[in-house]
Amino acid sequence: MKKNISIVTNCFNEEANVTALYQAVKSIMEKQDKYNYEHIFIDNNSYDKTLAILKEIAGNDKNIKIISNSRNFGQIRSGVYGILQATGDAVIHIVADFQDPPDMIETFLESWDNGYKVVVGVKKSSEESPIIGSIRKFYYFLIGKISDTKLIKNFTGFGLYDKSFINIIRELDDPYPYFRGLISEIGFEPKKIEYVQPKRKKGKSNHTFYTLYDFAILGITSHSKIPLRLIIFSGFFISFLCFLIGLGYLIYKLIYWDRFDVGIAPVVIGIFFFASIQLFFMGILGEYIGFIHTQLLKRPMVVEKERINF
Numbered sequence: 001m002k003k004n005i006s007i008v009t010n011c012f013n014e015e016a017n018v019t020a021l022y023q024a025v026k027s028i029m030e031k032q033d034k035y036n037y038e039h040i041f042i043d044n045n046s047y048d049k050t051l052a053i054l055k056e057i058a059g060n061d062k063n064i065k066i067i068s069n070s071r072n073f074g075q076i077r078s079g080v081y082g083i084l085q086a087t088g089d090a091v092i093h094i095v096a097d098f099q100d101p102p103d104m105i106e107t108f109l110e111s112w113d114n115g116y117k118v119v120v121g122v123k124k125s126s127e128e129s130p131i132i133g134s135i136r137k138f139y140y141f142l143i144g145k146i147s148d149t150k151l152i153k154n155f156t157g158f159g160l161y162d163k164s165f166i167n168i169i170r171e172l173d174d175p176y177p178y179f180r181g182l183i184s185e186i187g188f189e190p191k192k193i194e195y196v197q198p199k200r201k202k203g204k205s206n207h208t209f210y211t212l213y214d215f216a217i218l219g220i221t222s223h224s225k226i227p228l229r230l231i232i233f234s235g236f237f238i239s240f241l242c243f244l245i246g247l248g249y250l251i252y253k254l255i256y257w258d259r260f261d262v263g264i265a266p267v268v269i270g271i272f273f274f275a276s277i278q279l280f281f282m283g284i285l286g287e288y289i290g291f292i293h294t295q296l297l298k299r300p301m302v303v304e305k306e307r308i309n310f
Contacts, residue, residue: 006088012044042082066308100158108160116191120159124194
């Protein structure tokens with residue numbers, strides 16, 4: 001009996017890529033005699049022709065299924081929601097812009113057949129901008145150091161996930177999940193397959209500074225308490241430092257009473273320094289409070305507008 005494979009792609013304004021990705025995935029899966037497959041595209045309310053192109057494809061190929069969102073819910077929620085709608089024995093998540101190489105699907109399936117429940121693609125290097133690449137490396141280094149669990153470095157979510165793993169994600173009922181970290185949190189031993197990440201095939205990336213920041217902060221607030229503890233440690237350290245500086249000024253003044261004039265410069269510098277420290281730590285607290293607020297509201301991960309071929 002053939003196993004069922006679900007392939008999930010979330011997209012927003014990807015009219016230049018969805019047809020080519022559909023054809024690439026189809027050509028790979030049609031060569032797989034052991035599997036039936038479905039390819040789920042979840043569209044984040046694109047304002048270009050993405051949805052129209054997908055509807056035309058779905059009209060001619062019943063393996064293609066579409067979820068159209070009522071608005072743009074973001075890549076984090078939309079991607080995980082699409083994965084949770086899959087019905088296959090295994091789910092493969094792949095982005096629309098070809099930065100996840102489709103030809104790795106065969107390698108993922110081979111590893112899955114060999115018993116791995118989770119198979120992930122890990123970037124060995126990237127053809128993207130060196131500046132962006134350096135920022136990403138620093139982030140992976142930072143979160144690797146402060147995370148409570150050992151996260152997978154240079155992992156973007158591209159991979160294969162067994163149905164047993166997906167069922168655990170369903171039970172979590174997390175309205176804003178950090179999927180990349182859940183693999184390590186749940187504890188499945190992943191099979192890591194390295195690849196060179198190519199440049200985006202066509203079109204312009206929809207990632208902004210805010211979306212990248214959102215990814216980074218979600219990863220930190222979901223998997224580390226160290227920033228909160230850093231506030232306490234910093235408070236003790238700065239208090240002790242201020243005591244030493246104040247003591248030094250007092251001793252210096254007592255020794256050189258007539259010649260030493262403190263002036264207002266140290267006071268002004270100190271005020272601005274401590275104000276900036278306070279704002280920074282208030283920001284950290286705000287991010288954690290925002291994360292808690294999101295969890296408590298339990299709003300739906302995604303609101304659908306339309307489904308096709310389900």
